[in-house]
Amino acid sequence: MKKITYLLFGALMPCFNLAAQTVQNVNPLLFLEDGTNVKITTIACTLSNGTSTTCYQIISTSTPTDHDMGPWCPNNISDDADAGGIWLEDGEVYDVDGAFIKNMATFYNDNNWLMYDSLGNIYTTETQADCAAAANPNVGAEYRNFCVECLPSYVTGLTQTYVIPVKPVKLTQPIQFGGMGGPPGGGGPSVRGVAFNGVRFDAPAPVNNILNAYTLAPFDDAGGHINLMAGYHYHAATGVSTKIVQCDNHAPMIGYALDGHAIYAHTNKDGTEPTDLDACLGHYDDTRGYHYHVDYAGKNNFINCIYGAYATNSGTAATIDADNDGFSLLNDCNDNNAAVNPNAVEIDDNNIDENCDGIFCSAVSTYELAGASISLYPNPVSSELTVAVKGVLDYRMRIFDMNGRLVYEKDNQSALSTEKMLNGAYIIEITDLNSGQRLMKKIVVSK
Numbered sequence: 001m002k003k004i005t006y007l008l009f010g011a012l013m014p015c016f017n018l019a020a021q022t023v024q025n026v027n028p029l030l031f032l033e034d035g036t037n038v039k040i041t042t043i044a045c046t047l048s049n050g051t052s053t054t055c056y057q058i059i060s061t062s063t064p065t066d067h068d069m070g071p072w073c074p075n076n077i078s079d080d081a082d083a084g085g086i087w088l089e090d091g092e093v094y095d096v097d098g099a100f101i102k103n104m105a106t107f108y109n110d111n112n113w114l115m116y117d118s119l120g121n122i123y124t125t126e127t128q129a130d131c132a133a134a135a136n137p138n139v140g141a142e143y144r145n146f147c148v149e150c151l152p153s154y155v156t157g158l159t160q161t162y163v164i165p166v167k168p169v170k171l172t173q174p175i176q177f178g179g180m181g182g183p184p185g186g187g188g189p190s191v192r193g194v195a196f197n198g199v200r201f202d203a204p205a206p207v208n209n210i211l212n213a214y215t216l217a218p219f220d221d222a223g224g225h226i227n228l229m230a231g232y233h234y235h236a237a238t239g240v241s242t243k244i245v246q247c248d249n250h251a252p253m254i255g256y257a258l259d260g261h262a263i264y265a266h267t268n269k270d271g272t273e274p275t276d277l278d279a280c281l282g283h284y285d286d287t288r289g290y291h292y293h294v295d296y297a298g299k300n301n302f303i304n305c306i307y308g309a310y311a312t313n314s315g316t317a318a319t320i321d322a323d324n325d326g327f328s329l330l331n332d333c334n335d336n337n338a339a340v341n342p343n344a345v346e347i348d349d350n351n352i353d354e355n356c357d358g359i360f361c362s363a364v365s366t367y368e369l370a371g372a373s374i375s376l377y378p379n380p381v382s383s384e385l386t387v388a389v390k391g392v393l394d395y396r397m398r399i400f401d402m403n404g405r406l407v408y409e410k411d412n413q414s415a416l417s418t419e420k421m422l423n424g425a426y427i428i429e430i431t432d433l434n435s436g437q438r439l440m441k442k443i444v445v446s447k
């Protein structure tokens with residue numbers, strides 16, 4: 001049916017780009033939903049172009065479950081890069097280690113910079129009140145030459161809600177971002193998108209304001225930091241948060257923009273970069289439809305605008321299983337095709353992700369963790385899940401149900417019997433016991 005529609009379009013409009021017709025729905029199963037830090041529901045919504053449709057509502061505590069937050073400010077000018085985060089300047093990513101702080105007067109060619117005492121100890125904000133006063137655009141003079149950091153413990157009970165159309169609606173004109181960091185008159189949203197861990201891709205950090213106040217508010221190695229209004233948020237995609245590695249050479253997927261179009265990393269597997277990005281940093285291909293590639297991490301930027309309609313209004317909860325495949329819109333990556341659902345068998349070379357794991361081929365799903373590779377298969381699993389971990393000496397595997405309850409925990413386990421597990425979705429967490437890095441992946445048990 002779909003194909004016939006395309007052919008008709010093609011016949012009527014000979015110059016029409018067929019690939020341009022591909023639209024990939026948002027896949028809610030790619031989010032690290034645990035019912036606590038990330039919670040997804042479906043709701044009725046109205047988009048900026050007037051379309052009434054269905055949206056995913058993502059409620060997030062802005063607490064990443066796939067990596068640690070911090071550190072941001074090193075303690076002493078002798079500290080190495082492990083003690084601090086990063087700074088973004090002129091397209092480059094700099095480690096905020098002790099040497100960076102020591103060198104700031106030279107780096108910025110301004111002798112007013114002196115962020116450490118005679119013992120080399122770095123002046124750092126120390127309380128929630130300091131964080132509130134210093135981590136905003138109007139920094140007081142008392143915070144001159146302070147490294148500003150807000151700790152996770154300062155933010156409690158905060159949630160952010162993001163509403164994203166299930167099916168993106170591509171427009172003919174891009175929408176400029178609104179709010180701080182957007183162009184004058186930009187009427188769109190300020191938030192760019194959401195990573196799979198529920199942390200937002202935010203507007204560019206106001207680095208000039210920060211520097212003009214002779215403060216430094218570093219980002220951690222994941223490109224994130226905290227303020228009391230937004231909680232933890234990203235200003236750069238450094239490749240730390242969960243990514244979905246693609247079957248082909250294409251860059252991995254890292255989340256969704258607020259218009260529902262997917263966001264991918266900047267660089268392809270072979271190190272090449274897309275050369276045909278539009279003004280928003282988007283382009284098309286047959287597999288992924290229209291999608292974005294994030295800017296370089298050092299640019300303090302994700303995407304430049306959105307080319308799809310965004311939700312302006314949201315309504316009441318809606319539970320839908322339009323294709324009657326037994327998977328509601330919350331657990332179905334295409335609710336208009338009963339052959340696509342988490343229990344389906346993947347078919348190669350058809351540009352369809354039959355089993356909703358975010359991967360368009362039947363190759364073993366392999367994920368990356370701090371230079372290691374982790375393969376979990378099959379997914380969905382009926383009796384035994386193979387856990388093939390390469391490049392990690394000791395790891396802990398924990399499994400949580402969708403209510404966040406721990407149902408399994410064991411170290412260095414290469415296979416898992418799922419016979420006693422109930423049918424349903426689970427989150428598998430693999431932690432490298434040496435580096436502390438974590439990978440989270442959703443699997444479906446189906447017998």
Ligand SMILES: [Ca+2]
Pocket residue numbers: 320321322323324325326327328329332334335336
């Ligand atoms: Ca369905």
Ligand SMILES: [Ca+2]
Pocket residue numbers: 323325327332333334335336337338339340341
């Ligand atoms: Ca379906």
Ligand SMILES: [Ca+2]
Pocket residue numbers: 346347348349350351352353354360361
């Ligand atoms: Ca397929």
Ligand SMILES: [Ca+2]
Pocket residue numbers: 346352353354355356357358359360361
């Ligand atoms: Ca798949």
Ligand SMILES: [Zn+2]
Pocket residue numbers: 202205225227233235
């Ligand atoms: Zn920020």
Ligand SMILES: [Zn+2]
Pocket residue numbers: 250264274283284285291292293
């Ligand atoms: Zn691409």
